[in-house]
Amino acid sequence: MFKNLIIYRISASWVADFAALEAALAKSPFAECGPTQERSAGWVPPRGEEHGALAENIGGQWICRFMTEAKMLPASVLNRRVNEKAAHIEATEGRKPGKKEKKELKDEAKLDLLPMAFTKQGSMWVWLDPQARTLVLDTGSQARADEVVSSLVEGLPGFALALLDTQTSPQAAMAHWLNSQEAPAGFSVDRECELKSCDESKSVVRYGRHPLDIEEVKQHIQHGKLPTRVAMTWDDRVSFVLTAGLQLRKVAMLDAVMEGQSQDDRGFDADVAIATGELSKLIPDLIEALGGEGRTGLGQQLPASLGS
Structure with a gap:
């Protein structure tokens, strides 16, 4: 649960209402x-129970699950069917289909093939903390996050969001931590990072399972390479990779969190309580490590289509 995090701040004007x-x-x-149908999306019961509730309130934390399904139709298969249709026209009518007709043939071919296509499903955990006024989406894709945000904004009156924004950009902070070889209070820098050059070369240096408190890393930064992601641990309890876009990837609860927890104690409610309990403490500490909230004073505004 919650392997990748995109975090939003909910407008203070929204009135939290679980029934709504x-x-x-x-x-x-x-x-x-x-x-x-090529694609479908919507909400499913987070507990996985058929006909179950679409939202769960676990200790004041609201949990939902967004599901998508898409038909897998390889371009090569579609093109082959279009070419077959075009060849049939040429053989029977003695002419080659024009550009407009080729487009129509493609649409026909797609309708022919979709009923036979395999489907691929994917789901996303959605966590709404009404007291902290945060929305957390378990995805590393901004496009997928936008789809969920659109659904919530359209369905909830007065529900407005902005991507979490901090006084110090994550990239500047990560560069400082690596260059000074000193992590912020409560955090440690782990053994993974990526550095990218800002010049035309766009050169990239990656470290994996490698100490980062070395001169070589400092030299890369001093020569103009900036970190795009750095692996970190919070309070010896949660490990994650911080990105330049203020996303958290590869989130994992560590042994200290699971001490005293047996498999018999685990279940949906326990998993939600553990994950939200840890992350609701980590997020404010990370904001503080990045100089506090609101570099622009407005947050990173969403596109008009999502924020309206």
């Missing part, structure tokens, strides 16, 4: 793709 969230999600339930 449930009603909003009920308007967009997930349904599998129809025979000629």
Whole structure:
């Protein structure tokens, strides 16, 4: 649960209402793709129970799950069917299809093939903390996050969001931590990072399972390479990779979190309580390590289509 995090700040004007969230999600339930439907998306019960609730309130933390399904139609297969149709026209009518007709043939071919196409499903944990006024999405894809945000903004009156924004950019902070070889209070720098040059060469240096408190790393930074991601640990309890875009990747609970927890104690409620309990402490500490919130004073604004 929660392997990759994109974090949003919820507008102070929104009135938290769990019943309203449930009603909003009920308007967009997930349904599998129809025979000629390329893609489907919507909300599913987070517990995985058929006909279960679409939102769960676990200790004041609201948990939802967003599901997508897409038909897998390889371009080579589609092109072969289009070419077959075009060859049939040429053989029977003695002419080659024009550009417009080729497009129509492609649409026909797609409709022919979609019912036979394999489907691929993916889901995303969605965590809304009404007290801290944060929305956390378990994805590393901004495009996928935008889809969920759009669904919530459209369904919840007054629900406005901005991507979490800090006084110090993650990239500047990571460069300082690596160059000074000193992590912020409560954090440690681990053994993975990526550095990219800002000049035309766009050269990249990656370290994996390698100490970062070495002169070589400092020299790369002093010569103009900036970190795009750095592996870190918080309070010896949670490990993650911080990115230049203020995303958290490869989030993992460490042994200290699981001490005293047996497999018999584990379940949906326990997993949610553990994950949200740790991350609700990590996020404010990370914000503090990055100089506090609001570098611009407005947050990183969403596109108009999402924030309206």
